Amino acid sequence: MDLAPEHAIIAKGVVKTFRKKGRRKYGIGPKITPDELIYAVNGVDLTVRRGELFGLLGPNGAGKTTLVKCLSTLLLPNKGTAIISGHDIINDPIAARECIGITTGGERTLYWKLSGRDNLRYFAALYGLSSEEADRRISYLMKIMGLEDRQYERIEKYSTGMRQKVSISRALIHDPPVLLLDEPTLGLDPSFSRFIRSFIKKDLNQKQKKTIILTTHYMDEADQLCDRIAIMNEGKIVAVDTPEVLKRRIPQDEVLEVRCLGHADFSGIGQRVYADSVEGVTIYRIHAENVEDIMSQVIQAAHSAKILSMNVTKPTLEDVFIHLTGARLTGEDNEQ
Amino acid sequence: MDLFPSTSRILRYLRGMNAENVKEWKIELTYRADFIRGMLEPLIFVFPFVLFAMSLMGGRTSSVLEGLTGVSDGITYTIIGYIFMGFLNTAVWGMGFALRKEQWYGTLESIFVAPVPRWVYVLGMALHSTVHQGIILFFQILVVYVLFGVILNVQGVLPVLVFIALMLISLVGLGLMVSGLALIFKEGWIVSEVLYSLITIVTPIAYPLAVLPPLLQKISLTMPTTYAITGIRHFLIDENMGVGLLDSYSRLIIIGVCWIITGLLIFQIVDRKVRREGTLAEY
Numbered sequence: 208m209d210l211a212p213e214h215a216i217i218a219k220g221v222v223k224t225f226r227k228k229g230r231r232k233y234g235i236g237p238k239i240t241p242d243e244l245i246y247a248v249n250g251v252d253l254t255v256r257r258g259e260l261f262g263l264l265g266p267n268g269a270g271k272t273t274l275v276k277c278l279s280t281l282l283l284p285n286k287g288t289a290i291i292s293g294h295d296i297i298n299d300p301i302a303a304r305e306c307i308g309i310t311t312g313g314e315r316t317l318y319w320k321l322s323g324r325d326n327l328r329y330f331a332a333l334y335g336l337s338s339e340e341a342d343r344r345i346s347y348l349m350k351i352m353g354l355e356d357r358q359y360e361r362i363e364k365y366s367t368g369m370r371q372k373v374s375i376s377r378a379l380i381h382d383p384p385v386l387l388l389d390e391p392t393l394g395l396d397p398s399f400s401r402f403i404r405s406f407i408k409k410d411l412n413q414k415q416k417k418t419i420i421l422t423t424h425y426m427d428e429a430d431q432l433c434d435r436i437a438i439m440n441e442g443k444i445v446a447v448d449t450p451e452v453l454k455r456r457i458p459q460d461e462v463l464e465v466r467c468l469g470h471a472d473f474s475g476i477g478q479r480v481y482a483d484s485v486e487g488v489t490i491y492r493i494h495a496e497n498v499e500d501i502m503s504q505v506i507q508a509a510h511s512a513k514i515l516s517m518n519v520t521k522p523t524l525e526d527v528f529i530h531l532t533g534a535r536l537t538g539e540d541n542e543q
Numbered sequence: 544m545d546l547f548p549s550t551s552r553i554l555r556y557l558r559g560m561n562a563e564n565v566k567e568w569k570i571e572l573t574y575r576a577d578f579i580r581g582m583l584e585p586l587i588f589v590f591p592f593v594l595f596a597m598s599l600m601g602g603r604t605s606s607v608l609e610g611l612t613g614v615s616d617g618i619t620y621t622i623i624g625y626i627f628m629g630f631l632n633t634a635v636w637g638m639g640f641a642l643r644k645e646q647w648y649g650t651l652e653s654i655f656v657a658p659v660p661r662w663v664y665v666l667g668m669a670l671h672s673t674v675h676q677g678i679i680l681f682f683q684i685l686v687v688y689v690l691f692g693v694i695l696n697v698q699g700v701l702p703v704l705v706f707i708a709l710m711l712i713s714l715v716g717l718g719l720m721v722s723g724l725a726l727i728f729k730e731g732w733i734v735s736e737v738l739y740s741l742i743t744i745v746t747p748i749a750y751p752l753a754v755l756p757p758l759l760q761k762i763s764l765t766m767p768t769t770y771a772i773t774g775i776r777h778f779l780i781d782e783n784m785g786v787g788l789l790d791s792y793s794r795l796i797i798i799g800v801c802w803i804i805t806g807l808l809i810f811q812i813v814d815r816k817v818r819r820e821g822t823l824a825e826y
């Protein structure tokens with residue numbers, strides 16, 4: 208049955224397309240041409256080892272959620288399939304679902320009129336737990352999540368972070384070997400984010416040896432948590448490796464990070480320049496073998512743009528992402 | 544489709560159905576005012592029917608009705624027909640909206656990743672709505688007994704329960720059809736409304752089959768509610784049955800099986816369509 212016991216998740220050539228909005232509402236109308244399709248997932252191959260914490264990193268719209276939904280049998284791929292803990296998601300979706308715990312984004316995925324405990328009791332029954340088993344499991348989960356005091360209150364009275372803790376508890380209710388966590392820290396306060404990240408890494412991955420796919424668009428989160436990262440862009444995986452090896456793909460050792468008010472033209476300085484802007488401040492990351500050599504050039508080229516700060520840093524996964532996908536390249540045509 | 548599930552899976556499906564039923568009660572009881580309204584409304588709806596019948600007949604009894612059905616008491620005739628049709632409500636609104644409601648809550652994807660087939664939720668909802676309707680029915684009988692002095696043959700209860708159970712087979716089929724369609728049509732309530740009206744028109748609730756135009760009479764004979772309502776009235780107030788008892792039971796079973804199969808087919812088609820097009824999370 209289990210052909211590759213060391214692999215908990217194997218995806219083979221997964222393609223998932225959607226129709227652009229407003230087309231052929233009730234399945235009638237002219238035939239759909241390929242350019243009217245969105246290739247949300249465009250031929251993804253993936254293997255995740257047992258016990259691995261695997262990151263799917265990519266910007267909004269990269270196709271992370273769609274891929275996770277395909278793996279969890281919520282969506283039917285147009286092409287390809289996946290094997291989860293030895294079960295084919297297309298031939299035996301029920302067996303695959305038995306092995307998966309999943310958190311999909313959004314706060315509305317729980318019953319707001321029911322208490323945290325009642326929510327978990329309901330899902331426990333769907334996963335086949337007897338009521339004694341469910342009680343034991345729920346008490347344990349509520350305890351490690353620090354929700355014991357609030358477990359009899361309705362979800363509508365919970366904060367976003369508490370709801371996310373209940374969602375994660377629900378994913379764990381049947382103690383599945385595989386977890387699919389879609390943006391688990393999205394929109395959370397820093398203290399909740401910190402708790403959830405450390406829970407995923409220390410408890411779920413290191414102690415309980417769960418196989419985890421975690422999607423995120425936070426570069427730091429992927430960097431800190433994941434054993435391996437797949438960088439995803441426009442439905443494709445453009446690179447898979449450990450964070451260290453990925454960062455080494457950028458040949459330079461040093462990055463000069465320059466924060467400016469307004470725009471400056473740093474093209475031609477150093478090896479390459481990446482720009483991004485946050486709340487009116489433009490951040491240039493200039494890669495060079497030795498940043499000291501380029502300092503004076505940078506100050507000259509800044510002209511009218513007011514330099515707020517300069518920092519010497521190491522390449523980050525963000526630089527790797529830009530390097531691989533070509534998105535947001537150089538000062539002028541920075542897409543913000 | 545998983546045609547021969549293992550015993551552990553079947554056990555899980557049954558647990559799932561029960562959990563769905565319990566969850567529905569819990570949610571329903573949090574909306575207390577709505578819950579009480581839901582219980583009282585059907586009682587109030589009885590009166591226009593009754594008064595309409597009385598005004599037409601110029602009183603409570605009608606010899607014409609007696610000639611057609613063997614029952615002269617038009618009030619009792621209509622009321623029994625009306626209150627037992629309440630189960631149709633549960634199919635088109637309760638079961639039919641089981642999944643649509645999850646879509647409104649935002650919980651549809653959460654339940655669809657659980658390792659039970661989708662029809663488990665509809666059957667769980669069927670369990671809930673049947674019990675719910677049973678309670679309403681009990682109060683309705685109590686009220687009409689007090690207000691109109693309607694007396695029923697108590698010894699007829701057992702065959703009546705069989706009629707209800709057999710009618711429920713078809714209604715579960717109907718519930719599956721509607722719940723599937725309600726997932727893909729934004730205006731799913733129109734489907735419910737249309738089916739509800741069509742079925743109530745051809746079912747002999749307040750009038751006997753004989754007054755329907757010939758075409759509608761033929762359609763009426765394909766409806767489970769026709770056999771169930773006539774059979775129920777036969778045992779409770781001695782209406783003449785046009786069709787024999789065993790014949791009625793077997794026709795109910797045949798129609799039930801057909802409706803269940805149709806329901807499962809529509810449900811399966813819609814489920815695939817929805818998983819292909821990814822419209823699950825929308826509402």
Ligand SMILES: Nc1ncnc2c1ncn2[C@@H]1O[C@H](COP(=O)(O)OP(=O)(O)O)[C@@H](O)[C@H]1O
Pocket residue numbers: 225226227228245246247265266267268269270271272273274820821822
């Ligand atoms: N149900 C849907 N219908 C149409 N387009 C969709 C649907 N779901 C996702 N998409 C599109 O597919 C692409 C990938 O989306 P998604 O998987 O949500 O990306 P991510 O999770 O990485 O942000 C986006 O362009 C998105 O608009």
Ligand SMILES: [Mg+2]
Pocket residue numbers: 271272273389390
């Ligand atoms: Mg997403």
